[in-house]
Amino acid sequence: QLSTSFYSKSCPKVIGTIRSEVHSAVSKERRMGASLVRLFFHDCFVQGCDASILLDDTSSFKGEKTAFPNINSIRGFGVIDDIKKKVEKVCPGVVSCADIVAIAARDSVVILGGPSWDVKLGRRDSKTASLSQANSGRLPGPTSTLANLINRFQAVGLSAKDMVALSGAHTIGQARCTNFRTRIYNETNIDTSFAKTRRSQCPATVGRGNNNLAPLDLQTPTGFDTKYFQNLIHKRGLLHSDQVLYNGGSTDSLVEKYSKDSKTFNSDFVKAMIKMGDINPLTRSQGQIRKNCRKLN
Ligand code: HEM
């Protein structure tokens, strides 16, 4: 039901308008590209790709922003606001926040050197959000086992292959010490010198330096490439959930393939992003086109 030409008559300028806003945001701060890709993931995995993640809390409404995987972690809301303002000027009331998030994720990947694709469009914005779903493990956590990760993705219709390809998004962006402390101090399937380097910025004491950042891909943290998979082969995955993809299990061979073959990685990543974008969209008369992405009309 979604279509790549959805706005070609109603708002032909939407694609260019979004691209130039993403461009200026990512030029200011390269990491923002990573943050926008993750925003799309965290939207799609809770209630589907419906901009539920963008709704602000109010005194009577608790949205997804304070959910454990999102709080103090998910970024990019200001950029989405800026894009929405520009888009509303060009085509008032036409383009959904959910589609803006999907296009901004694609544009970010392209700007950081990754593959491009046509984004399917026509999603509408939710009238609800789900703090409980966002908290109750729809979103995989950094200590997940491989079986766990495969299950979480399967629950939204994505395969193990999609999961490995999408994890390749960790070729960009940063993680907080609290999410990798156990790995760098207690795990044995980690490169010794890599662990040492990471420990220097992430204290062993629980609670200390929790928000200190480290790159998910130590080699090219702002370049979209296959270095992430090469790191896994050298036991330099930052998160436990990264290293489980290459730890003697069923996904080892795919990691090896992606580490050597950027064409296959790019093409599988694109397919998986399109599949993720198809998760449970609201269409036709469902939901609404929010005027302000942070609140209901
Ligand atoms: C496979 C399961 C996944 C787990 C367990 C996971 C977990 C995490 C964690 C814990 C962080 C760091 C957050 C923080 O410390 O504040 C992170 C960052 C990130 N994740 Fe994932 N993630 C997964 C899959 C994905 C997918 C499917 C995508 C996108 C397609 C993605 C894109 C990103 C990006 C780009 C960042 C860096 C964000 C930034 O720098 O602002 N992740 N992820």
Ligand SMILES: [Ca+2]
């Ligand atoms: Ca959502």
Ligand SMILES: [Ca+2]
């Ligand atoms: Ca990289």
